[in-house]
Amino acid sequence: MSFITGVGLTPYGKHEGASSLDLMSKAAQAALDDAGLKRAEIDGILCGYSTVSPHIMLATVFAEHFGIRPAYAHAVQVGGATGLAMTMLAHHLVEAGLARHVLVVAGENRLTGQSRDASIQALAQVGHPDYEVPLGPTIPAYYGLVATRYMHEYSVTEEDLAEFAVLMRKHACTHPGAQFHDPITVADVMASKPVAMPLKLLDCCPVSDGGAAFIVSGERTGEAGVRIRGCAQAHTHQHVTAAPGLSELGAEISIARAKEATGLAISDVRYAAIYDSFTITLAMLLEDLGLAGRGEAAARVRSGHFNRDGAMPLNTHGGLLSYGHCGVGGAMAHLVETHLQMTGRAANRQVRDASIALLHGDGGVLSSHVSMFLERVR
């Protein structure tokens, strides 16, 4: 059995002068404090990567900097799926008895540490170096391609996609740590600058500075019990050129495996934390995971289904689209928020029941998927 015993999250946005290590340290300290653990009790460290300060041994760089001599440590790189992939590994390390308390941490000064062009350019390199990158695509273009196809096959409109941006912004407005606090409308999204059509600026997550961390432990360290019930992955391709058809993408495979591993069904889920790098990502994943029927996710947004007080509260912190996206830490904020919801600490954002949560992360261009169920135990 494994538990998430502590979480830490910085505000996302600008942290002038803070390095990636600074942001990782801040989040890690908050997670330790939350778990009531001391540095010496941490015997495992898993960390993400930093595009601003790349290093071949980031976990030990961080361990030395933060002051931990772990028995197990290394970095993990699966793009946007990294946070949940690390959590899954920590879960298995703890279950195998290889570690008692694993610190999972990521942070990056992606907004102030480099130019926005440098950031966009660095990320575009997930494309194929010979067959894709010379064509000048960007990450929004990779997802723009997926979006036009999805819209074509399932009669989804740009206005439908805009609904997801509006919802994430509405949620971010209630979180003091979110990067954006100005409400937006569908018309605002439609009128925002074209980036890679059909995706416009407000369909895209921002670039942020920030850090996130949590501790995965073999036993509870306090009253709150948030247990990792089970998780699974699927990896079908790296490059969008080599992606399978829309009906064969990895999210459907990983959720099927996670359901099998846990014996849980989508009807058991009370809270959803779903990767939302772009509006199309969120729309597709909700439908791939079975949280909405094909082509019906936008209608569910409009009907309030995914609101804080709806039947399936979704990314109540504002998600990548509006809380912010600092790289690996980006989607870890989804897990931190889920933990706060499950332990009744989400203040004005608190949902009625978050007893079972579904988390899903996606890396690359819908290339790598991790699905995870968390369960509150009393």
Place this chain on the structure above:
Amino acid sequence: MSERLGDWTKGEQAITYQTCAACRHVQYFHRAFCAACGVSDPHEERASGKGRVYAISLVCRAATPETRAHVPYNILLVDCDEGFRLMAHGETGLAIGDSVTASFRLFAGKLVPFFTKEA
């Protein structure tokens, strides 16, 4: 191993693909082996340059000075008649499902495939 044919990634006006002699798997990204069955030395051929548009995105925000000079530019995924998919550029106004034919253009100093609607 047979000699590699020149293609647009090497500056030649051609699109190439590979077919496995053992399992008939077709692949676009060049490899010394078949990614489906592992048999080495798949047969390499020039593609006809004909296909249908699978997906489109019009790039309006580019990340480098060289590519910014070209915005907006249309990026496509094209399903080629020979059974592989490739990423390319295309004329504006194309729609998913359109039959298209490849030509080649310079983009940011390199030759890239450029698809136009079949007349």
